[in-house]
Amino acid sequence: MATARNPAALIRPLVTPEGVDLRIKLADAGTRAAAFLLDVVIIVAAAVVVTLVVIFGLGGLGVKEAEPLFIVWMIFIFLLRNVYFIAFEAGRRAATPGKRIVGVRVASRSGAGLTIDQVIARNLMREIEVFLPLSIIAARGSAGVADTLSTIFGLVWALLFSLFLLFNRDRLRIGDLLAGTWVVETPKFKLVEDLSQRQDPIAKRFHFSPAQLDAYGIAELHKLEEVLRRDDYFAMKAVAETIGGKIGAKIEPVDSKAFLTAYYGELRAHLERKLLLGNRKADKYAR
Amino acid sequence: MTLPAGTDAIRQSLASFRQEREADWKAFEALLARVEKRAPRTLSEDELLSLPLLYRSALSSLSVARATSLDSALIAYLEALSLRGYFYLYGARRGLRQRVGDFFLRDWPAAIRDLWRETSVSVGLTVIGAIAAYWLVASDSRWYDAIIAPSLAGGRNPDSSAETLRSVLYDSGGDHFLSGFAAYLFTHNTQVAILAFALGFAFAVPSVLLILMNGCMLGALFQVYAAKGLGFELGGWLSIHGTTELFAIALAGAAGMRIGTRIAFPGELTRMAAAAQAGRVAATAMVGVMIMLLFAGLLEGIGRQTITSDATRYAIGGGMLALWIAYFYLFRMVRHGNG
Numbered sequence: 001m002a003t004a005r006n007p008a009a010l011i012r013p014l015v016t017p018e019g020v021d022l023r024i025k026l027a028d029a030g031t032r033a034a035a036f037l038l039d040v041v042i043i044v045a046a047a048v049v050v051t052l053v054v055i056f057g058l059g060g061l062g063v064k065e066a067e068p069l070f071i072v073w074m075i076f077i078f079l080l081r082n083v084y085f086i087a088f089e090a091g092r093r094a095a096t097p098g099k100r101i102v103g104v105r106v107a108s109r110s111g112a113g114l115t116i117d118q119v120i121a122r123n124l125m126r127e128i129e130v131f132l133p134l135s136i137i138a139a140r141g142s143a144g145v146a147d148t149l150s151t152i153f154g155l156v157w158a159l160l161f162s163l164f165l166l167f168n169r170d171r172l173r174i175g176d177l178l179a180g181t182w183v184v185e186t187p188k189f190k191l192v193e194d195l196s197q198r199q200d201p202i203a204k205r206f207h208f209s210p211a212q213l214d215a216y217g218i219a220e221l222h223k224l225e226e227v228l229r230r231d232d233y234f235a236m237k238a239v240a241e242t243i244g245g246k247i248g249a250k251i252e253p254v255d256s257k258a259f260l261t262a263y264y265g266e267l268r269a270h271l272e273r274k275l276l277l278g279n280r281k282a283d284k285y286a287r
Numbered sequence: 288m289t290l291p292a293g294t295d296a297i298r299q300s301l302a303s304f305r306q307e308r309e310a311d312w313k314a315f316e317a318l319l320a321r322v323e324k325r326a327p328r329t330l331s332e333d334e335l336l337s338l339p340l341l342y343r344s345a346l347s348s349l350s351v352a353r354a355t356s357l358d359s360a361l362i363a364y365l366e367a368l369s370l371r372g373y374f375y376l377y378g379a380r381r382g383l384r385q386r387v388g389d390f391f392l393r394d395w396p397a398a399i400r401d402l403w404r405e406t407s408v409s410v411g412l413t414v415i416g417a418i419a420a421y422w423l424v425a426s427d428s429r430w431y432d433a434i435i436a437p438s439l440a441g442g443r444n445p446d447s448s449a450e451t452l453r454s455v456l457y458d459s460g461g462d463h464f465l466s467g468f469a470a471y472l473f474t475h476n477t478q479v480a481i482l483a484f485a486l487g488f489a490f491a492v493p494s495v496l497l498i499l500m501n502g503c504m505l506g507a508l509f510q511v512y513a514a515k516g517l518g519f520e521l522g523g524w525l526s527i528h529g530t531t532e533l534f535a536i537a538l539a540g541a542a543g544m545r546i547g548t549r550i551a552f553p554g555e556l557t558r559m560a561a562a563a564q565a566g567r568v569a570a571t572a573m574v575g576v577m578i579m580l581l582f583a584g585l586l587e588g589i590g591r592q593t594i595t596s597d598a599t600r601y602a603i604g605g606g607m608l609a610l611w612i613a614y615f616y617l618f619r620m621v622r623h624g625n626g
Contacts, residue, residue, distance in 0.1 A: 016369075115567070272355060
């Protein structure tokens with residue numbers, strides 16, 4: 001499972017008709033399992049609540065009046081099992097509540113719009129992937145004939161199908177395979193402040209020579225950005241000391257944030273200038 | 288070299304790049320949040336028209352930012368925003384009402400027509416199963432128990448008297464839970480149909496077996512009744528809902544076979560593409576199958592118990608079959624323009 005260690009392996013090109021590659025990131029197995037479990041919890045909770053209501057309704061009413069209630073209940077359970085996923089995924093967000101919570105959605109592998117028949121195909125297959133083996137176990141268990149062998153068989157079946165997505169590089173369920181879909185991450189980022197525009201009175205004191213700015217490249221700049229945004233005192237102190245040591249600048253320990261802010265601003269401007277001139281300095285090893 | 292002046296100029300131009308476009312990004316984000324929650328009808332005409340413009344502006348900002356800026360948070364923000372916009376604008380292109388209309392007028396019958404080969408195989412298998420089981424039970428009645436589980440048989444077996452058998456056919460079922468029974472039958476049959484479809488994934492073998500088995504049960508039951516001279520009556524009892532239900536199950540099996548055979552023999556396409564194409568046709572057919580089973584459940588739960596005349600039963604069953612065949616194979620939506 002190389003992908004667990006290397007998140008870049010889950011990035012796929014998605015070129016819009018306008019010609020821009022949006023580089024979608026496929027959801028990893030853990031995220032998808034979390035989303036599915038959330039959905040199962042929602043479905044089971046809804047089924048339990050409705051069943052309790054129906055039971056109390058049956059208790060209060062006579063059997064004659066209870067009939068419509070019974071029908072509504074049965075259809076509701078059926079809908080929960082079969083239509084819950086389809087209805088939500090056919091909607092505008094193309095995601096069930098569970099998927100929405102973990103920030104993923106279903107998309108068509110072709111890059112065109114997701115159609116309703118794709119949603120249906122991928123969700124009907126869930127029937128053999130999860131519900132069939134589990135319901136066989138449940139039915140046999142309630143009938144008192146759940147021997148070890150059939151339970152193991154059911155579990156192995158369910159596991160085999162639910163782990164199917166670990167054995168292909170696009171993380172496809174069998175349902176995804178048949179529908180021509182995959183599940184992609186739709187992260188939501190807020191527009192955060194531009195660190196290089198930060199006005200820091202102490203930072204203005206620092207000035208760096210071209211040689212000092214040449215010490216690092218884009219990869220280190222992004223790491224530095226991460227540290228600054230995290231705003232953790234000890235991390236910034238350690239990074240400031242490392243950078244100070246490398247470029248030969250003396251800094252007071254209390255000044256590490258101001259120093260890093262100043263260095264980040266100067267370094268970014270320096271690297272962006274190089275970028276404009278067609279020289280992308282990837283990291284500190286690049287010439 | 289006066290580097291500080293140079294870097295300041297760079298900082299200035301990149302900052303103005305962001306300042307000039309920031310309002311557009313924010314506006315696009317706010318509009319997206321609204322249309323994702325509610326129907327696009329809630330937008331004014333101006334807002335609707337501005338959506339694609341703002342989307343393109345976000346895309347071009349992304350391209351510029353990627354080429355010139357090293358602010359990774361800004362690029363991540365623009366990527367996420369553009370992706371949301373892309374999915375919205377290229378995702379749901381048709382309204383729900385239009386999609387439902389298209390489904391009934393075009394997609395459903397077209398999918399069924401597309402599956403005609405598999406459907407005829409499926410129907411053929413049912414008939415073969417029925418004939419084989421009829422012959423087996425006729426030659427040795429012990430076959431009956433092997434084909435139909437005693438729990439399903441409900442007291443109908445080769446040893447039952449003609450009276451018992453007849454009572455099952457004409458017992459009005461009393462007044463208990465008729466529509467509840469219909470709902471139960473619908474959910475049960477649909478689950479079976481979904482299985483017949485989904486199991487087709489294993490190179491169609493389980494679907495074939497399931498359809499064959501279904502035919503066997505039919506044939507075995509028929510033999511028991513025919514031996515007591517009640518064949519015609521059983522036909523009426525079965526046909527009132529059976530024409531719809533058996534047709535639907537045959538279609539579900541056909542959909543499953545389509546998937547299995549396309550995975551086994553993808554032809555010119557890649558296996559993945561062939562599977563995806565077959566999956567979509569089959570899925571459309573399956574939604575239709577569920578609608579048919581809903582009809583069958585209603586006919587079976589209500590009609591079969593309350594209508595006890597053989598002629599009426601045959602008339603309803605035959606009428607339904609004619610209706611389905613006409614709808615799937617004869618009725619074609621007149622297409623305007625380049626349909």
